[in-house]
Amino acid sequence: MELISQHTKKIMEECKIRAxxxxxVFADETLEYxxxxxxxxxxxxxxxxxxxxxxxxxxxEVLREIGKYKLYPHNPYETVINSRPAxxxxxxxxxxxxxxxxxxxxxxxxxxxxxxxLFQRTWNDDFVGQALADKRLIESLRSQHGRWVDYAIxxxxxxDNLVGYFETLPKKGFPEDMEPSEKVSFYFYIFLQEIKKxxxxxxxxxxxxxxxxxxxxxxxxxxxxxxxxxxxxxxxxPVFEKNREKPKQECVDIMEYIRDNSPFLRKEExxxxxxxxxxxxxxxxxxxxxxxxxxxxxxxxSFWHDExxxxxxxxxxxxxxxxRLNAGVTSLSxxxxxPYAIGLRLIQHVEEQANKGKICTNFQLLKGIEExxxxxxxxxxxxxxxxxxxxxxxxxxxxxxFVTQDFTDEHDLFVVGQRINQQRGTKEYYIKSRKAEDYxxxxxxxxxxxxxxxxxxxxxxDKNLYLVHEFENRQIYKPYIPDTLIGIEYLxxxxxxxxxxxxxRTQTKPGEKAVFELRKILYTSKDGKVLxxxx
Amino acid sequence: xxxxYKKLKQKGxxxxxxxxxxxxxxxxxxxxxxxxxxxxxxxxxxxxxxxxLDIFQSLKTPDKxxxxxLQTLDDLLERDKKREEDGFPRRIRLGKYIKxxxxxxxxxxxxPSTTEPKFYHDDSVTEEQETTGGTGEGEExxxxxxxxxxxxxxxxxxQGAGKGSGGEHEMGTDVFDLGKILTEKFQLPxxxxxxxxxxxxxxxxxxxxxxxxxxxxxxxKETMKKVVETNIQLGRIKPGEPVNxxxxxxxxxxxxxxxxxxxxxxEAQCVVFFIRDYSGSMQGKPxxxxxxxxxxxxxxxxxxxxxxxxxxxxxxxTDAKEVPDFYSYYKSQVAGGTNISPSYxxxxxxxxxxxxxxxxxxxxxxxxxxxxxxxxGQKAIEELKQMIGYASRVGITxxxxxxxxxxxxxxxxxxxxxxxxxxxxxxxxxxxxxVSEQVDEARIIEGIKKLISE
Numbered sequence: 001m002e003l004i005s006q007h008t009k010k011i012m013e014e015c016k017i018r019a020x021x022x023x024x025v026f027a028d029e030t031l032e033y034x035x036x037x038x039x040x041x042x043x044x045x046x047x048x049x050x051x052x053x054x055x056x057x058x059x060x061e062v063l064r065e066i067g068k069y070k071l072y073p074h075n076p077y078e079t080v081i082n083s084r085p086a087x088x089x090x091x092x093x094x095x096x097x098x099x100x101x102x103x104x105x106x107x108x109x110x111x112x113x114x115x116x117x118l119f120q121r122t123w124n125d126d127f128v129g130q131a132l133a134d135k136r137l138i139e140s141l142r143s144q145h146g147r148w149v150d151y152a153i154x155x156x157x158x159x160d161n162l163v164g165y166f167e168t169l170p171k172k173g174f175p176e177d178m179e180p181s182e183k184v185s186f187y188f189y190i191f192l193q194e195i196k197k198x199x200x201x202x203x204x205x206x207x208x209x210x211x212x213x214x215x216x217x218x219x220x221x222x223x224x225x226x227x228x229x230x231x232x233x234x235x236x237x238p239v240f241e242k243n244r245e246k247p248k249q250e251c252v253d254i255m256e257y258i259r260d261n262s263p264f265l266r267k268e269e270x271x272x273x274x275x276x277x278x279x280x281x282x283x284x285x286x287x288x289x290x291x292x293x294x295x296x297x298x299x300x301x302s303f304w305h306d307e308x309x310x311x312x313x314x315x316x317x318x319x320x321x322x323x324r325l326n327a328g329v330t331s332l333s334x335x336x337x338x339p340y341a342i343g344l345r346l347i348q349h350v351e352e353q354a355n356k357g358k359i360c361t362n363f364q365l366l367k368g369i370e371e372x373x374x375x376x377x378x379x380x381x382x383x384x385x386x387x388x389x390x391x392x393x394x395x396x397x398x399x400x401x402f403v404t405q406d407f408t409d410e411h412d413l414f415v416v417g418q419r420i421n422q423q424r425g426t427k428e429y430y431i432k433s434r435k436a437e438d439y440x441x442x443x444x445x446x447x448x449x450x451x452x453x454x455x456x457x458x459x460x461x462d463k464n465l466y467l468v469h470e471f472e473n474r475q476i477y478k479p480y481i482p483d484t485l486i487g488i489e490y491l492x493x494x495x496x497x498x499x500x501x502x503x504x505r506t507q508t509k510p511g512e513k514a515v516f517e518l519r520k521i522l523y524t525s526k527d528g529k530v531l532x533x534x535x
Numbered sequence: 536x537x538x539x540y541k542k543l544k545q546k547g548x549x550x551x552x553x554x555x556x557x558x559x560x561x562x563x564x565x566x567x568x569x570x571x572x573x574x575x576x577x578x579x580x581x582x583x584x585x586x587x588l589d590i591f592q593s594l595k596t597p598d599k600x601x602x603x604x605l606q607t608l609d610d611l612l613e614r615d616k617k618r619e620e621d622g623f624p625r626r627i628r629l630g631k632y633i634k635x636x637x638x639x640x641x642x643x644x645x646x647p648s649t650t651e652p653k654f655y656h657d658d659s660v661t662e663e664q665e666t667t668g669g670t671g672e673g674e675e676x677x678x679x680x681x682x683x684x685x686x687x688x689x690x691x692x693x694q695g696a697g698k699g700s701g702g703e704h705e706m707g708t709d710v711f712d713l714g715k716i717l718t719e720k721f722q723l724p725x726x727x728x729x730x731x732x733x734x735x736x737x738x739x740x741x742x743x744x745x746x747x748x749x750x751x752x753x754x755x756k757e758t759m760k761k762v763v764e765t766n767i768q769l770g771r772i773k774p775g776e777p778v779n780x781x782x783x784x785x786x787x788x789x790x791x792x793x794x795x796x797x798x799x800x801x802e803a804q805c806v807v808f809f810i811r812d813y814s815g816s817m818q819g820k821p822x823x824x825x826x827x828x829x830x831x832x833x834x835x836x837x838x839x840x841x842x843x844x845x846x847x848x849x850x851x852x853t854d855a856k857e858v859p860d861f862y863s864y865y866k867s868q869v870a871g872g873t874n875i876s877p878s879y880x881x882x883x884x885x886x887x888x889x890x891x892x893x894x895x896x897x898x899x900x901x902x903x904x905x906x907x908x909x910x911x912g913q914k915a916i917e918e919l920k921q922m923i924g925y926a927s928r929v930g931i932t933x934x935x936x937x938x939x940x941x942x943x944x945x946x947x948x949x950x951x952x953x954x955x956x957x958x959x960x961x962x963x964x965x966x967x968x969x970v971s972e973q974v975d976e977a978r979i980i981e982g983i984k985k986l987i988s989e
Contacts, residue, residue: 040594060611060627060649079587091592102591109587147617154651161653294582301587329590332670335680339582340590342668416669421681425868429680431673432666442666446582451654475660479975480652483624487652490623503660516661528622 001039001050004032004090008099011314015103018308023387024111029085034092047287048081048089051132053279054139055153080106082113082290084126097318101325104308108301115391116297118289120170127286134279141272152273155487156255156280161450163281164253165288181222184210186240187229195239254467255281257455263462264493273491291448295395299343302330303386306344335416335429337446346398347386349407354385372406399443405436415442451476456499465492469500471518476500485525495526499535539853539874543908552946556872556908626650628976742793750792757791765789804843806895807836808882811864812903814852814873820971821934825902826865828932828979832900833861835983845895847885851878853908857885875907875947879918892925899926900986905933905945905968912950919956923963930986931964934971 004012012032019026035043043050045058079102080088088106090099113119142149180188192198192206209228213221229236251257259277264270290297306326309315315322332341353359357377366372389398408414417432433439452470459466465488469476481498489496499522506515522535540556588594615627626649673679742751747761766772766783809829813822836844848864849857852871855878858864882899886892899922909915922929933945944952948968951957956964967982 035594037594040588056611056614057649057651079591089588089594091594094592098591102587105587105591147614147621151621151623157651158653161655291583298585298587325591332668334671335667335669336580337582337668339585412670412672414669414673414675416667416679418664418666424681425870426681428678429669430678431669431675434675439668442668445658446667448583449656451656453654469654472656473661474656474658477655477657480650480655483652484654486623505660514661 001033001035004034008032008090008096011096011099012103014314015100015107015308015312018312019104019107019111019304022304022308023383024107024304026107026110026114027085030106030110031085031087033087033089035089036092043089048078049083049128049131051128051135052283053131053135053153055157056150057154057157078109078290080109080113081128082119082122082286083128086110086113087128095318097315097322098325100312100315101305101309101322104305105301108304109297111304112293112297112300112390116289116293117392118169118293118394121168122286122289130282134282137275138279141276145272149276151490152276153280155491156277158484158487159255159258160280160284162254162453163284163288164256165285165292167252168285182244183226183240184222186243187226187236190243191233191236191239196233251455254453254455258465258488258491262465262492264491267493277491292394292396295339295343295346295443296389296393296398297343298339299345299347299398300390302340302344303347306330332411332413337443342443343398345411346402346407347389349410350389350402351382351386353382355380355382357381359385395447396444399440399447403436403440403443408434408436408439413439415439453498459497463494465489465494465496467496467498469498471501475503478502481523482525482530485523485530486528489525489528495524497525498523539872539908552908552910625977742795744794744796746792746794747788748790748792750794752793754791754793758789761789761791804896805836805840805898806845806847806891807833807898807900808847808849808885809833809864810849810851810855810878810882810899810901812852812873812875812901812906813850813867813869814871814904814906815869816873816904816906816936817869817934818936820974821902821904821936822869824934824969824971824974824979825932827976828982829900829902830861830865831979832898832930832983832987835987836898840896849878849881851875851881853877855881857881873903873906873908875901875903875912876909876914876918879915879922883918883921886925897926899929900932901930902932902934903947904936904971905947907946907950910946910950912947912954915947916950916954916956919954919964923956923960926963928962928987929964931966932982932986933966933968934974935968936971 003009009032012030016026016028016030046052079090080086086106088102090102094102114123138149138153179185188203188207188210192203198206210221210225213225217224226236251260255277259265259274259281265273265277309322309326330338330340330344332338332345350359355378356375357363357379358375363372363375366375393401414434415432415438416429418427418429420426421428449472452472453467454470456466456468467488481500485496485498499520502519502521504517504519506517520535522533524531524533543556544553611627615625618625628648628650669679671679745754745757762783762785763772765786769784771782771784772778809832811822811825811829817825833844833846846861847857848859848861849855850864850867851874853874858867878901886897891897907915919929931947931951933947935945945968948966951966957966965986967985969978969982
């Protein structure tokens with residue numbers, strides 16, 4: 001890899017001046033490299049981070065098994081990586097006008113990386129430097145422990161998608177005072193529900209009673225309430241105190257839990273594996289925000305490359321070539337989803353709405369089509385609104401908030417379904433729905449949503465790790481469960497159990513409406529063998 | 536087909552049998568050949584399949600080939616074997632990739648591949664068909680595009696080389712490699728070649744070899760390359776500077792010729808018949824299982840007979856027909872009813888007519904879901920008996936489809952067991968029953984072992 005020429009660097013610097021003038025905010029230092037196809041071969045499995053640790057899976061074709069389950073979340077490739085300074089990659093034969101366009105796009109991404117709140121954790125470190133240190137550590141471990149390092153990497157990676165990304169975000173502006181006190185939470189969540197197992201009615205009555213006290217007299221509510229509790233349940237205080245003595249678990253995800261509590265990793269000869277787990281976990285956390293901002297990040301970068309490029313006088317004579325490429329990138333296709341196109345349209349939509357003052361309750365209450373169309377308070381707050389989008393929104397919040405019927409109608413968007421036409425022996429694509437609700441649901445379903453798995457500490461000890469899958473109407477991809485559990489068992493050094501729910505399609509004849517049944521399943525991995533029972 | 540159904544009905548049918556037949560009758564009767572598998576479903580790319588490098592600068596993430604991979608296939612397989620010793624499941628899988636394109640005949644690429652198992656959500660159970668976005672004119676319900684349905688849709692790709700790969704490999708070498716790997720790494724048995732059937736080799740002289748310095752015909756392009764090479768070494772050609780041809784030095788060793796040489800001429804030692812049930816009930820998994828298994832068997836035989844294998848491909852629904860190549864065999868879509876005996880009759884007819892039995896080891900492999908409209912299988916058994924007379928091995932794979940329960944016997948199993956052929960002649964005929972919903976590469980290889988072992 002070599003740096004771009006001085007001539008091209010000069011173009012980039014001019015782009016920065018114009019982008020800053022337009023309001024983008026980014027660190028002044030950047031690095032631009034020329035990459036060849038050969039470089040790409042090495043860089044692409046490492047998601048463009050040149051210093052990422054070596055691992056044999058990077059040398060093998062990884063089957064994505066498209067079609068079996070669509071949410072195989074792999075880390076997105078970018079032209080620019082979120083490092084300090086930001087590094088971006090270029091083909092060495094790009095014409096100048098194309099470089100200008102890409103530079104603006106890249107600056108859009110850098111601005112996004114450095115200002116969007118989801119990236120907060122990456123603001124203080126340079127990941128490329130960190131990765132290099134990690135890579136060296138792994139190299140030195142490999143010289144001592146051989147292929148066992150690769151097993152440690154493999155099994156850590158098998159749970160690296162379960163990292164508590166949101167839990168690690170600094171709780172900026174989190175309303176701490178909204179949380180009930182420790183004693184209150186314990187009483188309602190654990191004492192009543194799990195220890196006493198009271199009926200729902202009784203539970204609601206208790207909550208009601210408590211709420212009334214709080215409304216009447218917030219400062220003395222707790223005291224008054226627990227005075228009554230003491231009469232009803234004399235054992236409450238001792239139980240509470242006893243539970244309180246247990247050290248509170250600080251772990252935010254199962255990776256951290258295993259790292260800190262595994263009896264196997266506690267052994268002196270295995271302590272090195274903790275460093276490996278850390279490296280894998282930090283790498284996964286680093287990619288967390290990127291995976292959750294694909295639409296908005298590409299939309300933002302596309303918005304700015306278009307905005308800035310068209311007003312750049314250096315491109316004279318290349319307007320047609322630009323228009324053609326830009327259309328290819330940002331046009332909505334007849335069938336298919338393109339994050340650039342959707343993201344760009346959403347940002348433009350928000351800007352336009354905000355310019356007319358439509359982002360307010362009064363507008364939302366309007367029902368008439370004409371009324372809505374003609375609504376214009378000429379507030380001119382569009383730019384401000386999209387800069388807020390850029391700092392505060394993710395893919396989910398952007399889509400969930402702004403994909404409205406106005407938006408889908410404006411761009412003629414619809415959900416495409418497919419079905420087999422038996423007579424013609426073909427697969428048909430048809431317009432399934434034009435409702436904004438359906439379109440929104442389809443978009444949200446294509447987004448990354450990791451499985452939620454937590455440790456049940458009451459059933460966990462040095463001889464057994466008990467994991468619980470929080471069921472969200474979707475089951476876990478079954479063929480991968482045993483191998484993943486075997487990996488976790490290795491890291492825990494003792495049997496591992498996973499409680500999950502499986503969706504079973506009860507036998508129906510082709511053509512009939514499917515009937516589904518939920519089954520509670522317990523997997524147990526012991527001595528490398530995985531058993532499955534209904535519970 | 537309807538006539539056959541009437542005839543069978545007169546003979547009397549069980550209720551289940553009739554249901555299956557009616558289901559298959561309702562399906563389309565023709566087997567369209569599937570084209571353009573590569574153009575398929577670009578529209579269903581996920582959001583995360585788009586990236587700046589590709590879209591703006593055409594910097595694609597390059598396809599991996601064995602040559603460029605940092606580790607060789609042998610290293611990877613060696614590592615995989617170690618895993619077993621260390622007590623972990625194996626991870627390397629052999630992706631097969633069949634190049635679509637009829638004119639180039641079958642092309643198979645072996646790509647070592649792997650998966651990284653993690654806990655992922657799976658919507659495939661509850662979701663009927665995947666959806667995506669679209670834009671433009673049209674009413675709800677309106678069809679806006681269509682394409683040929685692929686029989687192995689979705690599932691076929693899983694076994695394949697993954698997204699967008701496909702180096703330029705020729706069939707011969709790769710199938711041979713795959714066979715070698717199967718034999719060595721998966722401990723498939725070596726064949727004992729029967730003594731009486733030695734290969735008939737004779738020699739021919741052909742202009743195929745190259746020679747430097749002298750020979751019959753000058754190879755101009757190769758010679759030119761050598762001349763350039765020599766002159767670069769001598770410093771007469773410098774990069775970036777124009778070349779003056781008059782100044783180039785030509786060494787006698789630079790001249791490359793074609794020369795007459797002795798060539799072995801092989802005749803096929805082994806004839807293998809692949810029979811595939813492509814009736815309607817084979818939709819999806821059963822077909823994938825059968826086709827994958829047959830490909831692997833084919834590769835193994837290619838290795839065992841040092842490429843001297845003649846393969847014949849036969850498809851059947853209620854009738855049987857021979858197709859010319861693996862591509863047609865693999866790509867023909869399922870449809871129609873099931874009757875097994877015509878395909879066996881066809882094999883016997885080919886063997887008799889072409890007198891194949893005299894000089895060849897003959898293998899016959901049949902893949903079906905175990906359904907047969909002819910419930911007693913009398914005709915099929917008769918034909919089978921005839922086959923056993925000349926074949927080295929007949930292997931029948933029963934890939935049960937989703938609506939057949941795993942424990943109950945299929946029609947084919949019933950009549951095969953009843954005939955006692957499997958017990959009486961285990962050297963000549965084998966059967967393997969797979970529940971195709973649960974199939975993976977390891978199980979398919981296990982099945983092959985069962986079918987071909989001594």
